[in-house]
Amino acid sequence: MKNKFFYSHLIEITDISLKLKDVNLSDDEKAHLTSLIEANIHSIVIDTVLSELSSDDKKTFLKNLVSDNHEKTLEHLNSRIGKLEDKIKKSVEDLKSDLVKDILDTKKLS
Amino acid sequence: MPGKKDNYRYQFLAKKWTDRHREFQSKIFAKHEDSFKWFTDNSKQLVIGSLAGIMLLTSPILDKIPQSISSVSAQVKTIDKRVFLIYDLRNVLPNEVRSLTPEEEKNVSEILVRNVGFNVVSELDGKRLNTTYGIIGQEQHLSRFSGDNMFTHFDSSDQADKYWSYGMAPGLGAFGYFTDLSGTLTQQDIDREKYYIAVQTFLAPGYDNNTKDYNDFFKYRKMLVINPQNGKAIVADIADAGPSPWTGKQLGGSPEVMNYLERFDGSQIGAVLYFFIDDPNDTIPLGPVNL
DSSP states (O other), X not given: OOSOOTTGGGOXXXXXXXXXXXXXXXXXXXXXXXXXXXXXXXXXXXXXXXXXSOHHHHHHHHHHHXXXXXXXXXXXXXXXXXXXXXXHHHHHHHHXXXXXXXXHHGGGOO | OOOHHHHHHHHHHHHHHHHHHHHHHHHHHHHTHHHHHHHHHTOTXXXXXXXXXXXXXXXXXXXTSOSSSOHHHHHHHHHHHHHHXXXXXXXXXXXXXXXXXXXXXXXXXXXXXXXHSSOEXXXXXXXXXXXXXXXXEEOOBOOOSTTOOTTTSOXXXXXXXXXXXXXXXXXXXXXXXSSSSGGGOOHHHXXXXXXXXXXXXXXXXXXXXXXXXXXXXXXXXXEEEEETTTTEEEEEEEEEEOOOGGGSOSEEEOHHHHHHHTOOSGGGOEEEXXXXXXXXXXXXXXXXXXX
């Protein structure tokens, strides 16, 4: 991913980018759609993480997130959520499947 | 160069993924609202002035969409800003549609000022309406000058196609014609009719004691009207009095106002917020507000 977040090392969107190449898009259009992909991934990761945390840990997580300290954020999350990376990857893979399906659906457009 | 067909595909994906992102934001906020609220209340060191501001945490999209590309991009940003407005308002509005308390009006006013960038108030020059939160009904077009009719009323065939069916009100607005003759019709007159609302001026506190003074105050007074469910806001002007209290509605909107706010009459009737705009130099234009 272009922008770094505490989960960036877990996410790979090359496969979606390759699918997008099949749709003839301008550079600006590609950039816009890529930013939407990243925004959707960001949202689903935040939801996945928050859903696993207690009320107090959610507060700590939000504080860490705002401080932009990725290492501290990840350290805190790993201490609170078992199999954190697997859970994030699973959520993102599910989302990516939906996004790829959307791209394939564009071929049906006349 | 991508052809029209491919642009169609881009539009399809942009809309679908923008909608998905909005749904994520709504879901996250609803599920974890308490934590976001706590964080807002306890993060004095951060420049986050509202509950909506914290939602930025769940959306890195705002500063990442290319500025130059298309109206779709602008639309995405507008939608995101509106999401914040909706959340902020939801946090301070009562569940039922009723007159707001002074504290509630103050909270709403602060949110609106922060979002639209100009001053809006529930009371201006010591005058206020019977409510600032009410059910809006559909009004018809008003005759702007003697002889104005459905054939003279529209600027373009597109406008006529869109708004013809609402028809022309059989009588004049509460303040008469907008101008004396068709030849003297100005853009201001056109906009005043196009973006008019009818409010219950006659129920304003103090109205009966000084009718003329109040009518002078209300005539073409600019108000910010907001649909709190979709965050759409429009600068409208008071050009008619009504509706009758027995209708159960508190105000009415021109076809153009209702269309923009996505408010409907009948079974889908809904509420809006309406606050005076403090605009002594008349610098704020009538029409939709770009958030």
